[in-house]
Every structure is written in C-alpha cells, then in structure tokens.
Amino acid sequence: MDKAVNFEKVTHTYQVDTPFSQNALENVSFTIQSGSFTAIIGHTGSGKSTLVQHINALLKPTDGTVSVFDRIITPKTTNKNLKQLRKKVGMVFQFPEKQLFEETVIKDIMFGPLNYGATEEEARKSAVNAMKLVGLSANFSDSSPFDLSGGQMRRVAIAGVLAMNPEILILDEPTAGLDPRGHKEIMDLARHLHDHNHMTIILVTHQMDDVVDYASNVVVMDQGKIVKVGPPKEIFSDPKWVYKMQLDLPSSALFAQKMIDTGIKLKTLPLTIDELADQIVQIAGKEGKKDE
C-alpha cells in the first residue's frame, strides 16, 4: 500500500510570538496508508482537529513537514496552488450543515465541483451521484437546504464534499447530534466509501464503538502528541491505559468486563458485539456440556 498521508515531526503553535501562543501539536510523526480506514481518538482538546486540518493545508505546520500523496507542505508553503491538494482531500467538518448557503440542495452540492473547474454538466452529474450515495431522494434537489431536517441537512453537506470525488475523506465527528439511525447510516456510508470507492477514510470520533466496528487503524492523541498507533485490538488491550487517556472502552468490552467482575473467565477482551457473542456462545456451550 502507498502512503496517503505522512507527518514528519510536525509541530503546530497557535498565535506564534504572542502572549496567547499555544502548542497544539508537538513533534507529531505518523503515516496513513492509502485505502485505510483510520480513526483518530483522544479527549477534547488533545489536538485531533488541528491534526486533520493539516491534511488539506487549512493549517500549516509551524515546524516539520506534512506530505499528502506527492504534495509536500512545509511552514514555508504559500496559500497559492493549494486547490489541487484540497480537491483530493475532502473534509467534513463538525456540524457540516452550518456551511450550507445555496438556494437549492443541488446547487449547494454542485458548489465544490464547480470551484474545482468542473463544467455545469459534470458538476450536476457528480451532485446527483453524491445524493444517491448519501441516500437523499432526488425529490430534494430543488428544495432549499434550510427547509430540511437536521439529519437531511447533514447529508446534503456531506454530499457537497463527496461530489468533489476526493481520494481522502476526513470526517470530524460526523455523527454528533444525530439519532441512532442517522448515526448508523452515516457510518455505513463511510464504510461503503472505503470498501467500494477505495477512499482513504480518516475519522475523528469520540465513539469507541465506531472505532472497533469500522476502523482498521487507530491513532490516539493526548496533549498534542500521538501516544499510540495501531489496530483497535492493540489500543484497547490495556483498559487502565485507555482510562488514563480519558477515553472509554467499546460497549462490548465494558459488558465483558462486568462479566469478568462477576467471576466469568474470558480468554480475551472482546471488542465488537460479534466477538462478545462468540465468547458467550463458547462459555454457554461448555456450561451446557457440564449439565449433560
């Protein structure tokens, strides 16, 4: 697999040379492989959002280099010619519905492609496509985005990013404030984009269940530093450490912990609901045999 994103000793300081100066990232180095599904976790204020904003050069490192595919961003990079990079890196911000502004849904979704030089016809085509992807009925095309429900607005905003056909998709807490069904639909969309469209997905989240259910790679941040990188199994193998990072275990692991507390022995700590079910079946099987 190729490298999609590479951070090399990146430091970012907000408001350099002022009394407000504050280190948001400190000497961060890591790599995200092309086509991977990476979750970035860490408590509030640990630097997750600052980190992801470097990937499409909305922020530039104060020190160090960020490379995205073959594009290298250093502290000296100017704001010119960043369009090509930003086209490749789609960014869904927290509460993306706040960025809607057009009169109609379709126009808002076409906005990105048009900015990146698509013709009216091409833009409309990718907008229609993006609406299908996020599960918005074509009937909404001509309604005002401000007349839609919160969940629908969120889909329009995400479609607006997908219409640009990015190679990397960054989702910054995409499900905050959605109901459980909306939550699952957005997360399944991320999985679909990863599996079928081969997008590199970077998910910033506080939902540990989503981390174990969807991500293959996890980056843990604490106080502007990356403290651990690895598959979910490795990250959650030490519950004490997880709590120290002010994070939580996935709910299946929490359930399993309660089982362990009552004296039931488990071989490993299950992370997903399937793993938990498997272990329960095994135990129940043994118990069943004993009864015979």
Added chain:
Amino acid sequence: MSNFLFGRYLPGESWVHQMSPQSKLLLSFYFVIVIFFANNIASYAALLILIMGVIILSGVSISYFLKGIRPLIWLIIFTVLLQILFSSGGKLLWHFGPFSITDQSLINGGFIFIRFLLIIMISTVLTLTTTPLAIADGVQTVLKPLKGFHFPVDTLALMLSIALRFVPTLMDEMETIMNAQRSRGVDFGSGSLKHRVKAAVPLLVPLFTGAINHAENLSTAMEARGFTDSEHRSKYRIYRWQMKDTISWLVFLAVGVLVLGIRKW
C-alpha cells in the same frame, strides 16, 4: 490578523487591570479631550510620556503593543496624507494640480498623526486591560444618571454585553465556515473584486443563519430562566472606586493642567 490587538483583552493583574472599568472608561474620554487641547511639541510630548507610562503599568510589552497597533497605521497614514495634500496656509513647498504641500500642512499632518496614535493607544490599553463584560458594566455605571430621563440604561448595557459576548463566538464560526468553504475550493482574499464579492456569499449566508440561530436560542434560554427587562437586577461583580483610581485620576488631571499650561494660546 492574529497580531491585531485593538479590541482584544489580555488577562493580567497589573495596576491598570485592577482599576474599575467606569473610571478607566471616563479616564479614556478625558484623555481624548485633553489630546485636542495639545497643539505644540511640548504638550504632545507630555501626553506621549503619560501614555507610555500607562502602557508600562499595564504590563503589556511595548514592542508587542506597537506590533499590535501597526495594522491601524495605514488608516492613520491615509488620513494624514489627505490632511497634508489638501490643507492650505503657510509657505508653499510643492504643488501639483489640486494637491499642494505647505510647511503648515506638514506640521499639522505630524500633529494629526500623533493625535491618532494617542487615541488608538489609550483605547487599546482600555480594551487590553478590561474584559468586554466589564466595559459593558462600566458603560452602565457611567450612563446611570440618564435613568432619570427614562433612558433604558440597563437594556442598553445588556445589549452591549451580549453583542460583545458573541464577538469571539462569531469569529470562531467564521473561521470554521471559511475553512469548510476553502475545502470546497473557495479562494478567499485573491482574484478580482468581483471574484472576492462572490466568495463572500458562501461565508456570509451561513454566518448570518448562525447568528440568527444564536439569538433565538439565547432568547429562549433567557426566558426559560425568567428574564424580563423591567426587574431591578443585582450584579455578580461589583466594581468599586479604589485608591488606584483616585491616584490615576490625580496624575491624569495634573498632566491635563500641564498641557493647558504649556500649549500655545
């Protein structure tokens, strides 16, 4: 933009920070009035020394302070240039079409430059050392006498503090929206004027929508907690006149008298 100091608060415990907001507010007004009495080098020098003293007392480093007001220099220079090029009187030094420079206009230009600088310095010190809410409280105290004329002082102060309170919130939101639209390929601050105006639409529409939403939520929250504007309201923070205020006033009054003494009559 991030170095821009005007209107920003810098936390601290200095002499100037500890003065009561109403006294700082009135003192700034008084200082601006005194500025207009100064009309020769000696009187301006006295005021410059005074304001330098105030900046040192406020605990803000002078170099940082000067860097912070630098963005406003262009505005001053523009005004000074107008003054120099269009005023008449005195010995003619240079002229071209409607423009002319005289020795008198150069001197006037110089004085206007210092005047602007002094006004910007005193108001920057005021906002640097006083939280927006304290300023609103100060305005309320200063305007209190108007209550006798049925002027809605409390409502005005409330409006002021809400407006000030939401400045950072809206700034943050603007930043986020700008970033979101940048990701969608908008290029802010480059290209032709027409292009720039067009780029403002995707920024302003969400910003206004957000502001209206905030207003609605805030009014609901206030009503839910039983707010009405007719009640007599008590305050969590009470700013009392202190010794520091008296001493500062005495110094400022002394400098004011000095300016009146040494100005050209």
